[in-house]
Amino acid sequence: xxxxxxxxxxxxxxxxxxxxxxxxxxxxxxxxxxxxxxxxxxxxxxxxxxxxxxxxxxxxxxxxxxxxxxxxxxxxxxxxxxxxxxxxxxxxxxxxxxxxxxxxxxxxxxxxxxxxxxxxxxxxxxxxxxxxxxxxxxxxxxxxxxxxxxxxxxxxxxxxxxxxxxxxxxxxxxxxxxxxxxxxxxxxxxxxxxxxxxxxxxxxxxxxxxxxxxxxxxxxxxxxxxxxxxxxxxxxxxxxxxxxxxxxxxxxxxxxxxxxxxxxxxxxxxxxxxxxxxxxxxxxxxxxxxxxxxxxxxxxxxxxxxxxxxxxxxxxxxxxxxxxxxxxxxxxxxxxxxxxxxxxxxxxxxxxxxxxxxxxxxxxxxxxxxxxxxxxxxxxxxxxxxxxxxxxxxxxx
Amino acid sequence: xxxxxxxxxxxxxxxxxxxxxxxxxxxxxxxxxxxxxxxxxxxxxxxxxxxxxxxxxxxxxxxxxxxxxxxxxxxxxxxxxxxxxxxxxxxxxxxxxxxxxxxxxxxxxxxxxxxxxxxxxxxxxxxxxxxxxxxxxxxxxxxxxxxxxxxxxxxxxxxxxxxxxxxxxxxxxxxxxxxxxxxxxxxxxxxxxxxxxxxxxxxxxxxxxxxxxxxxxxxxxxxxxxxxxxxxxxxxxxxxxxxxxxxxxxxxxxxxxxxxxxxxxxxxxxxxxxxxxxxxxxxxxxxxxxxxxxxxxxxxxxxxxxxxxxxxxxxxxxxxxxxxxxxxxxxxxxxxxxxxxxxxxxxxxxxxxxxxxxxxxxxxxxxxxxxxxxxxxxxxxxxxxxxxxxxxxxxxx
Numbered sequence: 001x002x003x004x005x006x007x008x009x010x011x012x013x014x015x016x017x018x019x020x021x022x023x024x025x026x027x028x029x030x031x032x033x034x035x036x037x038x039x040x041x042x043x044x045x046x047x048x049x050x051x052x053x054x055x056x057x058x059x060x061x062x063x064x065x066x067x068x069x070x071x072x073x074x075x076x077x078x079x080x081x082x083x084x085x086x087x088x089x090x091x092x093x094x095x096x097x098x099x100x101x102x103x104x105x106x107x108x109x110x111x112x113x114x115x116x117x118x119x120x121x122x123x124x125x126x127x128x129x130x131x132x133x134x135x136x137x138x139x140x141x142x143x144x145x146x147x148x149x150x151x152x153x154x155x156x157x158x159x160x161x162x163x164x165x166x167x168x169x170x171x172x173x174x175x176x177x178x179x180x181x182x183x184x185x186x187x188x189x190x191x192x193x194x195x196x197x198x199x200x201x202x203x204x205x206x207x208x209x210x211x212x213x214x215x216x217x218x219x220x221x222x223x224x225x226x227x228x229x230x231x232x233x234x235x236x237x238x239x240x241x242x243x244x245x246x247x248x249x250x251x252x253x254x255x256x257x258x259x260x261x262x263x264x265x266x267x268x269x270x271x272x273x274x275x276x277x278x279x280x281x282x283x284x285x286x287x288x289x290x291x292x293x294x295x296x297x298x299x300x301x302x303x304x305x306x307x308x309x310x311x312x313x314x315x316x317x318x319x320x321x322x323x324x325x326x327x328x329x330x331x332x333x334x335x336x337x338x339x340x341x342x343x344x345x346x347x348x349x350x351x352x353x354x355x356x357x358x359x360x361x362x363x364x365x366x367x368x369x370x371x372x373x374x375x376x377x378x379x380x381x382x383x384x385x386x387x388x389x390x391x392x393x394x395x396x397x
Numbered sequence: 398x399x400x401x402x403x404x405x406x407x408x409x410x411x412x413x414x415x416x417x418x419x420x421x422x423x424x425x426x427x428x429x430x431x432x433x434x435x436x437x438x439x440x441x442x443x444x445x446x447x448x449x450x451x452x453x454x455x456x457x458x459x460x461x462x463x464x465x466x467x468x469x470x471x472x473x474x475x476x477x478x479x480x481x482x483x484x485x486x487x488x489x490x491x492x493x494x495x496x497x498x499x500x501x502x503x504x505x506x507x508x509x510x511x512x513x514x515x516x517x518x519x520x521x522x523x524x525x526x527x528x529x530x531x532x533x534x535x536x537x538x539x540x541x542x543x544x545x546x547x548x549x550x551x552x553x554x555x556x557x558x559x560x561x562x563x564x565x566x567x568x569x570x571x572x573x574x575x576x577x578x579x580x581x582x583x584x585x586x587x588x589x590x591x592x593x594x595x596x597x598x599x600x601x602x603x604x605x606x607x608x609x610x611x612x613x614x615x616x617x618x619x620x621x622x623x624x625x626x627x628x629x630x631x632x633x634x635x636x637x638x639x640x641x642x643x644x645x646x647x648x649x650x651x652x653x654x655x656x657x658x659x660x661x662x663x664x665x666x667x668x669x670x671x672x673x674x675x676x677x678x679x680x681x682x683x684x685x686x687x688x689x690x691x692x693x694x695x696x697x698x699x700x701x702x703x704x705x706x707x708x709x710x711x712x713x714x715x716x717x718x719x720x721x722x723x724x725x726x727x728x729x730x731x732x733x734x735x736x737x738x739x740x741x742x743x744x745x746x747x748x749x750x751x752x753x754x755x756x757x758x759x760x761x762x763x764x765x766x767x768x769x770x771x772x773x774x775x776x777x778x779x780x781x782x783x784x785x786x787x788x789x790x791x792x793x794x
Contacts, residue, residue, distance in 0.1 A: 003583075005576075005579035005580055005582060005583040006579055006582060006583070007583075007586075008586065009582070018606065022606070026575060030579045049607075049628070050628070051610060051611055051614040051615050052614075053614055058610040058613070058614045059606075059607050059610060062606065062607075062609075062610055063606070109753070127724060127729075128729055128751065129751075130728060130729075131724045131727070131728030131729050132723055132724045132727075132728060133724040136704065136709070136711075137645070137709040139632070139645045139647075139709055141624070141626070141632060141633075141643050141645055141711075142643060142645060142709060142710075142711040145634070145642070145643040145711045145712065145713045145714065146711045146712065146714050146719070146722075146725070147714070147719065147725075148714050148715065148716045148718075148719040149560070149561065149562065150624070150634070150643075150713050151561075151713055151714060151715045151716065152561030152562060152716070153550065153558065153559075153560050153561035154551070154558060154561070155555065155556075155558070158552065158555065159552075159623075159624070159634065159636075159641065160624075160634065160641055160713045161550065161551060161552070161558060161623065161624065162550075162623070162624040162634070163546070163550050163560045163564070164546065164548075164549030164550035164551070164608065164619075164621065165546065165549060165604055165605050165606060165607075165608050166606065166607070167560070167564065167604065170568070170604045170606065171567070171568075171571070174568070174571040174572060174575060175571060175749055175750060177575045178423060178571060178574045178575055178578065178750060179402075179750045179751075179752065181575065181578035181579060181581075181582065182402035182403055182427045182578060182750075182752075182755075183402055183752065183754075183755070184578075184582060185402060185403060185406070185578065185581060185582065185585075186400075186402040186403070186404075186754070186755055188582075188585060189405065192754055193754075194752055194753045194754035194755065195752075195753040195754075196750070196751065196752050196753070197751040197752075197753070198749065198750065198751065199729065199749070199751075201724075201725060201729075202725070202729055202731055202749035202751075203749050205719060205725060205731045205746065205749065206731070206746060206747075206748070206749040207562055207564065207567045208562050208716070208746070209415065209419070209456075209459065209460070209562060209563065209567065209746065210446075210456050210459075210562075210563070211561065211562050211716060212459075212716060212719075212720070212732070212746045213448060213455040213456060213459055213745070213746070214448055214716070215716040215717060215720055216455070216720065216732065216743075216744040216745070217448040217449075217450055217455045217743075218448050221715045221716050221717050222561070222716060224561065226556075226558070226559070227538070227547070227556070227557075227558065227559040229538070231446070231447065235536075235538060236538075237542070237547070237556065237557065237559070244556065244557055245542070246538045246539060246542040246547075248534070248536045248538055248539060250536075307533065312533070312534040312536055312539060313539075314533075314538075314539040314542045314543045315542065315543065316542045316547050316548055316557045317542065317543050317544070317545050317548060318545065318548045318618045319545045319548065319549070319605070319608060319609060319611070319612040319618050319619060320612060320618050321545075322543070322544065322545040322602060322609075323609070323612055323613065325543075326529060327524060327528045327529050327530040327598075328543070328544075328598060328599070328602060330528070330529075331527060331528030331529060332524075332525055332527075332528050332596065332598075332599055334599055334602045334603070335609070335613065346613075346614075347613040348610070348613070349602065349603060349605070349606065349609045349610070349613075350603075351603070352572055352595065352596065352599035352600050352602065352603040353572060353575065353576045353579075353593070353595065354525065354526075354576075354593065354594040354595065354596075354599075355576065355579075355580065355591055355592075355593050355594075356506070356591045356592040356593070356594070357580075357583070357589055357590075357591035357592075358579075358580070358583055358591065
């Protein structure tokens with residue numbers, strides 16, 4: 001098995017549910033030693049989220065593969081003591097509690113920096129650790145709503161629409177990983193640790209690129225325009241006999257090509273559609289003309305014909321099609337099988353980070369609650385067996 | 398001005414438009430010396446994308462702040478020679494050409510590794526650098542369609558819906574930044590460079606978390622369910638008198654609280670709605686009951702009342718509201734002003750990466766085409782003035 005890019009990096013993972021675990025999942029996939037610290041008895045809330053396989057949460061198993069797991073009560077004085085011992089040996093701590101929670105426990109960044117000045121302390125939260133809304137709860141839907149993403153997603157005659165995955169969580173998870181790795185580079189150069197603070201709402205705002213620029217420059221609120229694009233047409237979805245597909249004609253030449261394929265070469269010279277700006281303006285007129293042709297064929301037939309003619313096109317894949325796709329599931333290995341001690345063989349989402357030298361490996365399934373208590377507390381922290389037993393009885397671990 | 402986390406890291410940026418430039422923008426924001434290499438005369442395609450300020454593209458200016466810029470013709474033998482000289486002194490090369498383009502130029506990863514074995518070569522493309530679809534064009538809409546995101550976004554009675562920003566590009570841009578920084582850590586530890594390969598489609602698939610798991614475990618295609626959530630209700634959007642808002646009641650206690658605020662305390666004990674699973678099942682019945690109340694008030698009135706009662710809620714912000722928000726635009730500084738030599742004062746999107754020690758700084762506006770040719774070729778590569786003149790005449794720079 002190849003060495004991971006982050007082999008040797010030690011991460012303490014206090015995160016729950018999605019944004020934080022998505023970050024530490026990537027770190028673990030890339031070879032970091034991620035120790036997931038969960039509340040005794042209870043564990044990460046997402047252990048209770050379906051779908052389940054033999055009673056084990058696939059939600060949890062997917063996001064927590066490649067990590068080791070311990071239980072620890074951070075409210076107990078002995079729990080704090082053990083945690084600070086672990087911080088001394090760690091490079092990174094990641095948490096996604098409500099801002100102020102760690103400070104109240106006496107385990108905020110300043111406290112951790114006292115025992116390890118090089119520590120990188122990363123927090124993910126709805127609104128970030130400063131600013132007037134910092135204490136508000138920050139679920140994914142709140143990030144998508146407040147950041148402006150919902151206002152630009154959907155149809156002209158319809159409602160603002162939530163993106164169909166927890167996109168605010170995912171954006172924040174990716175973003176905090178970027179920040180943590182940059183902070184690690186700085187720590188390696190200078191010895192100095194720091195706190196990095198990533199918010200769901202900020203991450204959504206940053207994703208809105210040109211959408212923000214339209215308002216900042218022109219002072220107009222970008223409208224919801226369904227699947228088409230403001231500046232090029234046809235760059236939209238079209239209905240086929242068995243589903244939908246997208247076509248992206250970036251210029252007049254590709255449009256001419258498209259007109260040939262759909263058996264209407266005269267359209268390319270039609271005064272109404274011959275240049276891109278006219279097509280953008282008359283998109284509502286042009287779409288049914290193209291759909292007249294697409295509705296008569298299947299998605300796969302159309303995509304094959306268009307790609308052969310050099311016209312960018314793709315099926316609008318259902319998840320079933322994605323999971324069975326020879327490129328995505330096959331060559332790119334975007335779904336992988338793991339063996340879990342309780343769930344048995346299980347398919348999870350693979351890694352989209354492809355390295356030539358340090359290929360991502362799926363070394364172990366997600367931990368059972370407290371699975372590595374003995375290994376980490378007993379063998380690595382050298383806590384004697386008697387003491388471990390007593391810690392367990394007191395509910396510390 | 399604080400030092401950036403990536404101060405001292407040298408990046409050669411061959412990327413155009415969005416996914417690649419989003420990556421190098423973050424690297425530049427964090428202090429890396431990013432040299433954007435553009436085609437002589439023409440430059441990055443996005444220089445032609447609106448909206449414009451005094452003829453300068455705000456699209457380009459936003460994504461390319463903090464970078465220096467040179468022109469270079471990589472097809473010309475002397476252009477290649479100069480590029481290879483630059484590679485010798487660089488840490489990272491990022492490109493988002495169609496796979497095979499750099500290899501055809503004799504500038505693929507293997508070629509660059511010959512002159513600098515530690516080089517990190519990062520590529521972003523629609524489908525990645527291997528697999529049966531690698532040669533297909535990969536626009537954002539194609540990534541969103543093929544990766545499955547569109548199939549899960551939208552309304553039960555409506556069409557698959559594109560997320561209203563170039564989300565596939567943004568996800569790939571964030572993801573390649575994660576991979577590059579991990580590869581940098583590995584290079585610092587071992588001296589070995591490598592190629593990292595990130596695809597838009599893979600990045601979309603990775604973002605679908607629980608959506609993929611539903612199919613992988615239960616064998617069912619997740620349906621489009623608008624703004625609500627499969628397992629909790631009310632966690633949805635609601636219409637107010639002047640717009641829409643979202644409410645997230647994660648448990649029975651919060652629902653009871655909500656019922657009090659809307660003046661219908663009896664609802665919380667109603668056999669139809671008293672437990673969360675019943676509310677999920679009867680969501681279509683419950684939504685209008687809540688909207689009867691929300692429709693009578695403004696978004697801001699409702700959000701204030703709900704937050705005061707401890708119920709997670711947020712406005713569905715238009716971009717105008719985001720840009721004027723005291724938390725997002727104010728405390729979190731998500732919009733910043735830059736002075737551009739041609740466009741003048743200009744507002745762009747700020748950075749969502751908040752560091753305590755290495756605060757992101759906006760040191761310079763995006764480069765004019767070839768703005769730093771003299772500085773980089775003349776002063777840093779020591780190419781004599783006579784030769785620079787001749788290179789310019791030959792169209793090499």
